[in-house]
Amino acid sequence: MNDAIKIRLLQGDPIIHDVRSVKLPPLFRGLPRIEDKECQAGCTKCSEVCPTNAINLNPVQIDLGLCVFCPLCEEVCPEKIIHFTNEYHTVVDSREKLIITKQVKSISPEIASQKIRKYFGKSLKLREISAGGCNGCELELNALSNVNFDLGRYGIEFVASPRHADGIVITGPLTQNMTNAIELCYEAVPNPKIIILFGACAISGGIFQNSDSIQSNFLEENKIDLYIPGCPPHPLTFINGLLDWLDKK
């Protein structure tokens, strides 16, 4: 008993009280900023070096759905036009919003429809499907329930069965071998239901986009509600994105 109290005291108050305005270390690679400068004539260094083909040129654009935040483009740019900030508020509700240009200084989802907020605003239960993920994304989703992030306090939880869920979170590039399981699991979730994609792999295949062992038809056949970029995304990115979308606090 005494030991238990001691351990509890050691625990202190580890919870992040204000998840909205944590300052992550300067090296953390979040939302990139593209400076309003001209590229050197004919320079294609960043797009050539990008391992996931996330960059388009003239003018420079980064697709955060493909980006694995490696940061090779930042390293090779002779004009220092690309710079990764430590901004982790990067969840969006449409694929187009993940395209970062010179003009884009911040991104966030629209507030979900009245109907969605009415259904899910107070209690949102999610079933996670790991589909070819490397376990990097899964670890960060698990971290959401620890004493630091404590996702449960916002009424958002991961559940053991799709029957108990209001939606699914997919990680990984959707492998061929998971195709059936994904369909079955999604079907088992009662309507209305949402789909969240967590990580570069789920959104675009990421570094696995050219593999012939992946099969992402499911994403084309169903409406995606939220895109969470990163490799893996930071837990705070997830929390903030959902709070923004559900218009909580």
Added chain:
Amino acid sequence: MSLQLQNNQRFDVSSIQFLTVDDFQNNVRSALSNGYRIIALTPIDKNIPEKIIAVVTDNASSSINIIGGQFDKSKLEFESFANEFPQTNYFECELSENYGYVPLNHPWLRPVRKQNVILGNKPYHFYKLEGEEVHEVAVGPIHAGVIEPGHFRFQCHGELVYNLEINLGYQHRGVEKLLLQSNSDQRIILSESIAGDTTIGHTFAHCSAIESLTQTQLSLRAEVIRTIASEIERIAMHLSGLGGVANDVGFALPSSSYGRLRTLAINSLLALCGSRSGRGLFIYGGVRFDFNDDIINVVKKNLEVIRNDVAEINNYLFSSIGVLTRFEDTGSVSNDLAKTIGLVGLTARASALEEDARINFPYSAYRYNPVSMITLSSGDVFARARLRALEIDESLKFIFDQMDNLPSGELKSNVGAIKNNSGVVSIVEGWRGEIVHIAFTNENGNLTQYKIKDPSFNNWYGLSLALRKTAISDFPLCNKSFDLSYAGHDL
């Protein structure tokens, strides 16, 4: 008859002798009889399946031995080693699945990752047990928690498990094939994503392999930063494993405390390189980020909290009668069994096998700054949990020593072109155990083969056998104490 090498030693492909099938068989058999352990069975060129090598290692001499075999293209068959040496069974299944080999009289030939292809979408026939009061439990591919997919089939008599068959491959995304098609930047990102919980471990093995093929010499500083990062990863994942087993016996306070400490460990990597899993740290020839005074302070502060608190939490966990009752004699693997089936890493050391690549096949900064071999003998959940606690202490000691004595040197050395007609075997001790990366090049210096072995490839077999005669309700606890990777297995 075999080519003897050290860890990360580049060699000419021409120095491998490709023996006749009979000689190949005899050599492999005699090596295994002498206590050598198999770590790979693979062609040296993806497109020339008839020329294969068996790679076997010997701890006593720290040697890696390559035995080559030349088969007849139309007759890719050999007498299976698996009846005599069960450790080879899964390697043979893999060779068979990928290249069409037939290991004659193999006791249990089954799909490894590509069951859809191998079985033409027909259902796989699990081992079956029949009789009154016998029942079967099927779990997965999607499990209850936020974890990777796999299918488990239990044959039980009441609560007692008679057999557990584990069927994997759901995470198969073709890593090895992609590595051959990729450029150097893509290869590093791919190796970071082989198993995202062992980002440092696999990237370490990959970079060492390529650096050896390009004959790149790293500075001591870069080597030390790599090994520190690798020990931080070990601490983080061991904390996570301890939290997991505590949680599985319903002991919430230690479980959440380990979780809190794990955050400090991974945030130390975040401070060093901007990623909680250590992505972006490794580049060919060294590391991308350095320890400056600010970062050293953050990391030391975090690790000091861990050092202090983990001692208290361990005491609490391992002195609870309730916990010990659940941990002891649960999911035991005897030393003999562990050896026979070729367990590696933490799981092997928990069964008193001295298997630790940092010591047996020293690489990088571990050559100058050794760590100790720690083993326990009971081979049960207790040993696998307790060993984590002991290894955390050892890793903390290593890191503090190194951080106080950081050598100077360039972060990144120049990397030349990949040598042609070469091969290399790179072994790293990830937090789970032995990681092996094997690479071969052709006359143009292009990769012709890239073979990866995660420790999970060896150890899933162990989990399946450890469950026999155990209560099915102990499964989560056994599973967590092994803590194996699906992605690393499925590749």
